[in-house]
Amino acid sequence: MVYSFISIKKFSDEPYSKILGYPKATNRQIRSRINELEKLKIKSISLIGPTTLGNLAILGKGYVGVVVLAKKGSKQVALKIRRTDSQRNEMKNEATLLKLVNTVNVGPKMFVASKNFLVMEYLEGIKIIEWVNLLEGKGSAKKLKSTIRKILEDCYRLDQIGFDHGELSNISKHVIIGKTKSTLIDFESSSTKRRPSNVTSVTQAIFIGSGIAKKTQKIYKNPSKEKIIKILKQYKQEKTRESFEKLLKILKL
Numbered sequence: 622m623v624y625s626f627i628s629i630k631k632f633s634d635e636p637y638s639k640i641l642g643y644p645k646a647t648n649r650q651i652r653s654r655i656n657e658l659e660k661l662k663i664k665s666i667s668l669i670g671p672t673t674l675g676n677l678a679i680l681g682k683g684y685v686g687v688v689v690l691a692k693k694g695s696k697q698v699a700l701k702i703r704r705t706d707s708q709r710n711e712m713k714n715e716a717t718l719l720k721l722v723n724t725v726n727v728g729p730k731m732f733v734a735s736k737n738f739l740v741m742e743y744l745e746g747i748k749i750i751e752w753v754n755l756l757e758g759k760g761s762a763k764k765l766k767s768t769i770r771k772i773l774e775d776c777y778r779l780d781q782i783g784f785d786h787g788e789l790s791n792i793s794k795h796v797i798i799g800k801t802k803s804t805l806i807d808f809e810s811s812s813t814k815r816r817p818s819n820v821t822s823v824t825q826a827i828f829i830g831s832g833i834a835k836k837t838q839k840i841y842k843n844p845s846k847e848k849i850i851k852i853l854k855q856y857k858q859e860k861t862r863e864s865f866e867k868l869l870k871i872l873k874l
């Protein structure tokens with residue numbers, strides 16, 4: 622799609638400066654952040670997206686960052702801007718984790734990062750919970766199944782490299798479903814030191830938890846919770862392709 626972009630030079634003043642230094646920043650901090658963006662070759666920002674910050678539309682907002690659509694050279698990218706009140710001191714750790722999951726083709730592609738910014742692939746799409754709510758009628762079971770399967774395959778590859786996303790029990794915020802692909806996002810709470818529980822967390826969130834589980838139940842008849850829990854226990858003990866395939870089979874994926 623064609624969006625209109627605003628030069629980052631304009632972001633030194635209100636109301637745009639709010640985006641670079643949310644919730645609060647001094648003029649000096651804003652100027653320094655604009656400098657930082659210039660070094661990253663970020664030229665402009667587009668104020669579009671489903672969330673708002675004051676009156677400005679943005680892609681999303683969390684406790685760590687504000688995410689906007691931006692241009693790096695002529696390429697559209699997603700720019701995660703560190704909130705000034707974030708618990709994290711810098712974005713480099715998240716960038717390292719994102720690079721790592723990219724090696725197994727998971728997550729948005731990580732391009733470049735600095736202290737206050739992370740530049741990554743822009744994912745056009747909607748959150749999984751909204752997507753599931755839009756599914757209805759004939760043919761949706763097939764689509765739902767292939768999408769869940771793709772997400773679980775990503776989780777399996779993360780499990781295999783000993784990487785734990787850490788927030789997948791709250792799946793509704795951490796998967797973006799696009800027209801051609803679904804992608805796990807937000808790896809800033811991830812760890813390579815914990816026991817990975819990506820497959821189990823997502824299976825529980827989709828089939829056992831409340832919101833999405835209720836909806837998937839309506840689209841195709843899921844196996845009983847007891848059955849799922851039993852097979853998950855087996856998978857937890859032996860995270861092999863074989864036990865993963867067994868899980869997929871039980872889930873009718």
Ligand SMILES: Nc1ncnc2c1ncn2[C@@H]1O[C@H](COP(=O)(O)OP(=O)(O)OP(=O)(O)O)[C@@H](O)[C@H]1O
Nearest residue numbers: 680681682683684685686688699729742743744807
């Ligand atoms: N690559 C991307 N492309 C498009 N939108 C994105 C992208 N990354 C993040 N978003 C949007 O921005 C929102 C916030 O991003 P993210 O979850 O990374 O921030 P966070 O501050 O770490 O959030 P939290 O406080 O939940 O941990 C996401 O929920 C999503 O809607």
Ligand SMILES: [Mg+2]
Nearest residue numbers: 683685807809
């Ligand atoms: Mg986060």
